[in-house]
Amino acid sequence: MSKIKLKTNYVSEIIGSEYKNWRKGDVVTIASQTGSGKTFFIKNNLISYMNKLNKTTVEKQDYKMLILTNRVALARQTKKDILIKLGIQLPSTLEELDEIKEIGNVTIMNYQYLLQLLRYDRDSFNMDDYLYVVMDEVHYILSDSFVGGTEVVANELFRKESDSVRILISATMEGILDRVNNMDYENIYQYDTKVDHSYLEPTFYSRKQQILDLIVKDKANEDKWIWFVSSKQHGEEIKAYLEKKKISCCFLYRGALRGKNKAHAQKEYENIINNEKFDSKVLITTAILDAGVNLKDDNIKNIVCNSWEKRNLVQSIGRVRFESLDKAYMINLFLDIKNKKQINAKIKNINNTLGKFELLIEDQEEFERINRYKLNKLPNGIFLDENNKFTYDKLTYEFLKEQKEELEQYTKDTIQFCYRELKWLKVREIPAILDEIEEEQHKDEIKEYLNSVIGKPLDKSAREELISLINLTDNRGRKQKTLKTISSYLEGTYSMTIESKRLRINETRAIYWIVKK
Numbered sequence: 001m002s003k004i005k006l007k008t009n010y011v012s013e014i015i016g017s018e019y020k021n022w023r024k025g026d027v028v029t030i031a032s033q034t035g036s037g038k039t040f041f042i043k044n045n046l047i048s049y050m051n052k053l054n055k056t057t058v059e060k061q062d063y064k065m066l067i068l069t070n071r072v073a074l075a076r077q078t079k080k081d082i083l084i085k086l087g088i089q090l091p092s093t094l095e096e097l098d099e100i101k102e103i104g105n106v107t108i109m110n111y112q113y114l115l116q117l118l119r120y121d122r123d124s125f126n127m128d129d130y131l132y133v134v135m136d137e138v139h140y141i142l143s144d145s146f147v148g149g150t151e152v153v154a155n156e157l158f159r160k161e162s163d164s165v166r167i168l169i170s171a172t173m174e175g176i177l178d179r180v181n182n183m184d185y186e187n188i189y190q191y192d193t194k195v196d197h198s199y200l201e202p203t204f205y206s207r208k209q210q211i212l213d214l215i216v217k218d219k220a221n222e223d224k225w226i227w228f229v230s231s232k233q234h235g236e237e238i239k240a241y242l243e244k245k246k247i248s249c250c251f252l253y254r255g256a257l258r259g260k261n262k263a264h265a266q267k268e269y270e271n272i273i274n275n276e277k278f279d280s281k282v283l284i285t286t287a288i289l290d291a292g293v294n295l296k297d298d299n300i301k302n303i304v305c306n307s308w309e310k311r312n313l314v315q316s317i318g319r320v321r322f323e324s325l326d327k328a329y330m331i332n333l334f335l336d337i338k339n340k341k342q343i344n345a346k347i348k349n350i351n352n353t354l355g356k357f358e359l360l361i362e363d364q365e366e367f368e369r370i371n372r373y374k375l376n377k378l379p380n381g382i383f384l385d386e387n388n389k390f391t392y393d394k395l396t397y398e399f400l401k402e403q404k405e406e407l408e409q410y411t412k413d414t415i416q417f418c419y420r421e422l423k424w425l426k427v428r429e430i431p432a433i434l435d436e437i438e439e440e441q442h443k444d445e446i447k448e449y450l451n452s453v454i455g456k457p458l459d460k461s462a463r464e465e466l467i468s469l470i471n472l473t474d475n476r477g478r479k480q481k482t483l484k485t486i487s488s489y490l491e492g493t494y495s496m497t498i499e500s501k502r503l504r505i506n507e508t509r510a511i512y513w514i515v516k517k
Contacts, residue, residue, distance in 0.1 A: 005326040006196040008033045011041040014191050019046060022165045024131070026187040029180055031173040034318025035325065036193040038169050039078065042067070042134060043085045046167075047106060050131060054105070063131040064105045066164075068114060068157075070140035072098070075108055076273060077294065078136070082106060094270065111141055111153060118152050127156060128163035139170040139311045142399065150381075150395040158183060171195075171318055172311045195426050197317070199328045202431040204418045206337040208238065210434045211304055215282060216245050223301040225282040228316045230306050235284045242282055249282040276321075287312065294321045304334040308346065309403065310424040317425070333427075335418045337435075343411055350404045353379045357397050360390055443493070446470060450496055450515055457503055457512035466513070483513065490515070
């Protein structure tokens with residue numbers, strides 16, 4: 001397998017020793033492609049430097065670092081990396097690892113827990129107690145999986161005055177950089193490792209059966225697949241089909257690690273966390289592997305994504321890591337073509353959510369009357385404040401409006417959404433489109449059949465076979481069977497035509513179709 005060198009840089013390379021110039025109150029943004037060594041920089045450069053400061057300053061200091069993460073898997077990986085770096089023995093179980101909140105003078109906390117502190121226990125948390133506040137995967141606070149707490153968390157993390165060095169890290173900085181640049185901080189350091197997804201070979205698909213067929217054909221090879229799904233139902237359907245075909249697979253979602261059949265899922269999940277590999281031919285997963293999970297296995301050759309927004313897409317692809325940036329290899333990326341029904345359903349769902357926000361904004365009393373006893377049915381972003389009054393998260397509201405506006409661009413030409421995804425990834429490769437490939441294969445099949453029957457009289461049974469093979473339909477989906485319609489299609493597509501003749505064959509006179517060039 002040939003290796004390629006990616007045109008991107010390591011975080012440590014682009015920052016060099018400049019981190020020693022960062023002072024309290026500074027803001028640092030690091031736009032880093034996944035796999036560019038952000039964790040390496042934090043543990044080998046920044047933590048080491050902070051510990052050195054604690055030992056060498058004239059006045060005794062106790063500098064601390066806060067690392068914010070977005071998912072359990074990312075927190076676990078971060079803890080493991082720091083423990084290994086400091087020479088501390090790793091816990092024997094994931095449960096014991098989860099119990100660890102501090103390692104030396106480093107605190108690891110997820111954004112959800114930070115939100116709880118800011119809302120309900122503000123006195124116990126002061127961000128200024130930390131010399132460094134590392135916001136790993138900072139895009140998460142603006143994503144739809146965290147809506148509802150966006151404004152509270154963002155107001156704290158992005159406030160103008162701070163005694164901490166705030167370090168924002170993400171592979172998808174859009175929205176984050178706008179906010180940082182608009183805040184007019186005194187000192188901003190900005191770094192970018194550059195993006196290079198040239199190792200991806202894109203293919204568009206419209207039906208999951210197309211991918212399932214490819215996996216079945218690939219059964220004998222050692223190549224592995226990762227399939228990111230948007231729902232448990234979708235994943236279960238894929239898993240059931242592959243198991244019938246005797247193809248090893250595992251479906252990871254949050255409930256899979258707690259259900260009655262958790263043993264296999266738990267084994268694969270721990271294999272991924274501990275060894276950065278999975279044993280199955282196909283790994284089906286939800287956003288449980290969105291961030292913080294690295295997979296280093298040269299047999300992973302195929303990634304299937306079903307994403308609606310850039311952050312999710314980039315993070316999904318970023319789960320596959322290479323040994324180094326100069327040892328990448330080509331990976332097939334399959335992107336699903338959303339149909340009009342899917343896009344309109346997504347827009348309708350957003351409109352329903354926006355309707356609740358707009359009612360609250362326009363008529364507080366009416367909203368109160370309708371929703372006071374339906375708290376568990378309120379969308380993320382609408383909640384009761386400390387005065388037991390309904391309020392809403394402004395950033396969540398804006399996020400939903402932007403998402404709706406984005407989707408409305410693709411209601412008339414849905415395949416353009418896939419091309420939009422390639423632009424997000426900066427992939428210039430011309431994609432293969434499975435629908436077009438299947439159409440060409442079907443045309444070749446028809447042509448081969450037509451050549452085999454030229455000049456031969458086709459009885460009723462043979463005519464039905466030809467009609468079924470061509471499978472010509474009108475704009476209402478009705479199958480076309482008339483000689484005139486079929487002949488016209490063959491003339492325009494294959495330079496052939498059909499004529500009808502009454503012939504006597506085997507002492508029986510009947511109508512026959514005859515294909516002619």
